[in-house]
Every structure is written in structure tokens, then in C-alpha cells.
Amino acid sequence: MDKNLKRMATVHRMQTTGLELFYKQGYYNTSIDDILKTLGMSKGAFYYHFQSKExxxxxxxxxxxxxxxxxxxxxxxxxxxxxxxxxxxxxxxxxxxxxxxxxxxxxxxxxxxxxxxxxxxxxxxxxxxxxxxxxxxxxxxxxxxxxxxxxxxxxxxxxxxxxxxxxxxxxxxxxxxxxxxxxxxxxxxxxxxxxxxxxxxxxx
CATH class of the missing domain: 1.10.357.10 (Tetracycline Repressor, domain 2)
Structure with missing residues (x-):
């Protein structure tokens, strides 16, 4: 798969999972660790795509x-x-x-x-x-x-x-x-x- 397409797919999966957790638990009750645990992703991988939770x-x-x-x-x-x-x-x-x-x-x-x-x-x-x-x-x-x-x-x-x-x-x-x-x-x-x-x- 093209690297750019792979990155887009990864970001979409992160966003979809993030939205589900934020919707269910609220933004302030959901930590980055909660999101990473659900995704099975490392912090390094998260911060490669986004600088912050915000x-x-x-x-x-x-x-x-x-x-x-x-x-x-x-x-x-x-x-x-x-x-x-x-x-x-x-x-x-x-x-x-x-x-x-x-x-x-x-x-x-x-x-x-x-x-x-x-x-x-x-x-x-x-x-x-x-x-x-x-x-x-x-x-x-x-x-x-x-x-x-x-x-x-x-x-x-x-x-x-x-x-x-x-x-x-x-x-x-x-x-x-x-x-x-x-x-x-x-x-x-x-x-x-x-x-x-x-x-x-x-x-x-």
C-alpha cells in the first residue's frame, strides 16, 4: 500500500476510535492512554500523527x-x-x-x-x-x-x-x-x- 494511503488509513482509524471514546466517556474523561490501549498503538506512533490530544x-x-x-x-x-x-x-x-x-x-x-x-x-x-x-x-x-x-x-x-x-x-x-x-x-x-x-x- 502507498505510504500516504497507509497513513490516511491509520489516521482515520485513530479518529474513529477516538470519536467513539470521546462520545461515550467525554473528552476530559478520556486520556490518550485510553485511546492507545483501544488502538493497540504506542505513544510514539500517536505523536507521529498528532502533537496533542487537543x-x-x-x-x-x-x-x-x-x-x-x-x-x-x-x-x-x-x-x-x-x-x-x-x-x-x-x-x-x-x-x-x-x-x-x-x-x-x-x-x-x-x-x-x-x-x-x-x-x-x-x-x-x-x-x-x-x-x-x-x-x-x-x-x-x-x-x-x-x-x-x-x-x-x-x-x-x-x-x-x-x-x-x-x-x-x-x-x-x-x-x-x-x-x-x-x-x-x-x-x-x-x-x-x-x-x-x-x-x-x-x-x-
Missing amino acids: EFFISIVQQLVFRKVYSMMIEPIEDQNNPFHAIETCLDDALQTAEFNEMDYGFVLANFMNEFNGRNEKIMKFLMDTCKVWEVNIVTALQRGKTDGFVERHVNSEGVAQYIISSYFGIRTLMVNGNCKILRYNYIQQMRNYFRSLSPVVIA
Whole structure:
């Protein structure tokens, strides 16, 4: 195997294992030794690729966390006709995935944002950047929806996007130890009602 490809494969394996441990245990409760033990790797090998635990985690956010958020929460609503329908379907699909995940510790982005808020500004910036991309995507979809007649003109797109994201963070936290099926059903029903209130009134 080409040396560069081998290095990329090694780094990806390190990042995947690191994300699993950080997600399960938290960043501050996971040591480099924990990661190395799981990987069966020496410290020398780790520091060949990354200068510090912080740099390692940032690479995970940039590569894995961003991709996860993009594939689950952003890509499904891009270029869709009715933004409310697309967002509702996207949220429901994501919640169903979590519902049937036996190792669910909450929404990965929300977990990390809660953990680093007020503790590490550098890492927090990368997490906030990921969240901002998600927010901008929702705003773009809603603005397009106004033009296409699916969203009332007076709607504050930024406010709606922030509400959607914060409510999703909340429901995912509740689902960790709650009745996932009922929580998902109630959440989607209320979100659907909320979206209806933001849609133009159709007079028969």
C-alpha cells in the first residue's frame, strides 16, 4: 500500500476510535492512554500523527463530526421544494436512527458543545462553526421557501433555524434515558404544528 494511503488509513482509524471514546466517556474523561490501549498503538506512533490530544480532537471535529452533521442534518434538506417538509423528515429520520441505537449517549455535536462551553475556546470555535453551517443551511432553505410560497414572508428565518437546532439538541438529550418512541412522536407532532403556523394560509 502507498505510504500516504497507509497513513490516511491509520489516521482515520485513530479518529474513529477516538470519536467513539470521546462520545461515550467525554473528552476530559478520556486520556490518550485510553485511546492507545483501544488502538493497540504506542505513544510514539500517536505523536507521529498528532502533537496533542487537543489537536487530535480538533481533527475529529473537522473530519468526522462535521461529516456526520452534514450527512444527517444538512444534506437531506438541500435543494428540496418544501423546506418544512424536508426539515421535518430530516429530523424524524435522525431521531429514528437514535431511537434504535443501543449505544446512544445523545447528539454528538450537542454533547461536545456542552462539554467545552466555557472550558476550551479553541475547540468550541470549531464546534460552533459546524453548528453555524447547519444554521445557515436551514436559513437558506427557509428563505428559498419564502420565494416559492411555502413560508410566510414575515417569518424570521434565523430565529426559526436557531429554534429548530436548540430544540433538537434538547430532545436528543431527553431521549438518552427516556421513552424514545414517545418522545420522538411528540416532538415531531409539535414541530409539525409549529411549521404549519409559519406556512401561508391556504383559503379553499
